Amino acid sequence: MTVNPLAPGWLAHPEDANALAPAVWSRNADRAPSGALRIGGISAPALHAAYGTPLYVIDELDARERAAELRDAFAAAFAAVGGRTTVYYAGKAFLSTEVARWMIEAGLNIDVCSGGELAVALAADVDPARLGFHGNNKSLSEIDHAVEIGVGAIVLDSVVEIERVAQAAHRHGRVQNVRLRINSGVHASTHEYLATAREDQKFGIPLADAAAAVAAIRSHDSLRFLGLHSHIGSQIFESAGFVEAARRLLALHAELLAGGEVPELNLGGGFGIAYTSADEVTPIARIAADFAEVVAAECARLGIPVPVVAIEPGRAIIGTAGATLYEVGTVKDVSVDERAVRRYVSVDGGMSDNLRTALYKAEYSVRIANRVSDADPALVRVAGKHCESGDIVVQHDYLPGDVSPGDLLAVPATGAYCWSLASNYNYLGRPAVVAVREGRSRVLIRRETEYDLLRRDTGVSSGAEDLDFRAHPPTMEPQ
Numbered sequence: 001m002t003v004n005p006l007a008p009g010w011l012a013h014p015e016d017a018n019a020l021a022p023a024v025w026s027r028n029a030d031r032a033p034s035g036a037l038r039i040g041g042i043s044a045p046a047l048h049a050a051y052g053t054p055l056y057v058i059d060e061l062d063a064r065e066r067a068a069e070l071r072d073a074f075a076a077a078f079a080a081v082g083g084r085t086t087v088y089y090a091g092k093a094f095l096s097t098e099v100a101r102w103m104i105e106a107g108l109n110i111d112v113c114s115g116g117e118l119a120v121a122l123a124a125d126v127d128p129a130r131l132g133f134h135g136n137n138k139s140l141s142e143i144d145h146a147v148e149i150g151v152g153a154i155v156l157d158s159v160v161e162i163e164r165v166a167q168a169a170h171r172h173g174r175v176q177n178v179r180l181r182i183n184s185g186v187h188a189s190t191h192e193y194l195a196t197a198r199e200d201q202k203f204g205i206p207l208a209d210a211a212a213a214v215a216a217i218r219s220h221d222s223l224r225f226l227g228l229h230s231h232i233g234s235q236i237f238e239s240a241g242f243v244e245a246a247r248r249l250l251a252l253h254a255e256l257l258a259g260g261e262v263p264e265l266n267l268g269g270g271f272g273i274a275y276t277s278a279d280e281v282t283p284i285a286r287i288a289a290d291f292a293e294v295v296a297a298e299c300a301r302l303g304i305p306v307p308v309v310a311i312e313p314g315r316a317i318i319g320t321a322g323a324t325l326y327e328v329g330t331v332k333d334v335s336v337d338e339r340a341v342r343r344y345v346s347v348d349g350g351m352s353d354n355l356r357t358a359l360y361k362a363e364y365s366v367r368i369a370n371r372v373s374d375a376d377p378a379l380v381r382v383a384g385k386h387c388e389s390g391d392i393v394v395q396h397d398y399l400p401g402d403v404s405p406g407d408l409l410a411v412p413a414t415g416a417y418c419w420s421l422a423s424n425y426n427y428l429g430r431p432a433v434v435a436v437r438e439g440r441s442r443v444l445i446r447r448e449t450e451y452d453l454l455r456r457d458t459g460v461s462s463g464a465e466d467l468d469f470r471a472h473p474p475t476m477e478p479q
């Protein structure tokens with residue numbers, strides 16, 4: 001075996017480049033007797049035939065189970081210290097009406113952070129009382145609508161919002177529940193763009209200014225202060241940052257009790273998932289136990305009751321449930337220098353369906369999805385079809401060396417922040433999202449056609465329906 005010098009140190013040369021590492025694949029992913037990848041009992045070639053590629057595939061049972069496990073792990077950990085918990089699903093990770101219903105059925109609430117996400121939740125008939133509304137720059141009309149329909153809580157992100165929400169509540173004759181987002185100053189160990197509690201970023205109110213802001217909230221009869229909110233960032237593996245943030249917030253929480261009730265503490269989301277076989281994820285039960293331990297210990301030390309603790313994970317629920325299927329178009333060996341050749345495998349999607357690699361230098365894994373092969377593993381880079389050299393889906397992984405045009409590839413762990421960050425760059429239509437479960441599939445969000453892309457162009461005269469989108473058949477019905 002000769003090791004390609006372009007392989008990063010963390011990536012082990014695989015014994016079998018067909019194997020599905022359990023941590024990065026959804027629970028109901030396996031290989032069919034034919035060798036094809038199956039998710040939720042349906043083979044990748046069958047999904048490709050029914051819906052085309054690129055295609056987001058969501059393992060419904062996996063998502064539902066992870067939601068229930070998070071709910072139960074936090075409930076159990078806090079019950080052990082005499083506390084209670086509420087779990088919000090962070091809709092920004094991926095939201096459709098059906099996924100919103102899965103989360104509600106699992107007993108979760110939903111966190112939305114724009115009028116659009118709110119509209120999806122309402123279209124799913126979610127009781128507004130089960131919604132939390134976030135955002136560092138909510139528009140006046142978003143605030144007005146949220147208050148009018150009775151969202152359960154609005155998370156205030158700046159001092160100016162206190163007045164805006166108070167006025168909206170006054171106008172509608174309501175008392176609006178609010179939380180105050182605090183920038184705890186805890187530096188989460190994650191990508192810079194995913195850390196949301198450093199000093200130099202836009203979210204929340206610094207700890208030092210929080211007491212005055214809470215006093216301002218309490219001065220309004222139309223507002224009810226529920227408690228503090230902290231979210232230190234996303235894709236975080238260790239508990240240490242969460243624990244430190246909880247400590248800092250509880251000290252403030254205790255001070256605020258002198259001025260009135262503080263029934264809750266929201267510690268945000270951000271729990272990391274495995275994207276490659278090298279990622280070591282802290283089990284949710286461990287994180288829940290760490291949260292409960294620090295909250296109980298700090299409350300005992302401060303002599304205050306344990307508040308209801310809320311969390312709002314997104315990625316840890318939906319991330320691993322999703323995978324993306326692509327078809328290979330070209331395979332190219334590129335001499336990087338005299339010692340090293342990199343194999344570029346180009347697929348029919350790219351940064352328009354998965355921006356995370358370009359944006360955060362995120363690492364992903366990849367497998368051939370239509371067959372297995374015993375060809376020697378070759379280091380590959382999976383690139384997209386966009387006019388951009390940074391258009392990479394998978395930076396480093398091994399595939400069987402005979403990967404060829406026409407093969408299907410599957411990239412696991414794309415359930416979170418891929419569809420929701422998708423774009424129409426180069427006028428590619430966004431892929432369909434299908435849910436698979438026990439051998440059945442159905443469309444959650446249909447593929448965008450060229451007609452969808454053209455019909456908002458006011459220069460296109462009538463008859464845009466006749467443009468060439470028919471060359472690319474719209475989503476077919478499930479088999």
Ligand SMILES: Cc1ncc(COP(=O)(O)O)c(C=O)c1O
Binds near residue numbers: 111234268269
């Ligand atoms: C305020 C807030 N809550 C929850 C989340 C969900 O994060 P994650 O998907 O990492 O759990 C985010 C995203 O980072 C967020 O900004």
Ligand SMILES: N[C@@H](CCCC[NH3+])C(=O)O
Binds near residue numbers: 417
């Ligand atoms: N979009 C980020 C997560 C940001 C979460 C919202 N604050 C990601 O893909 O990892």
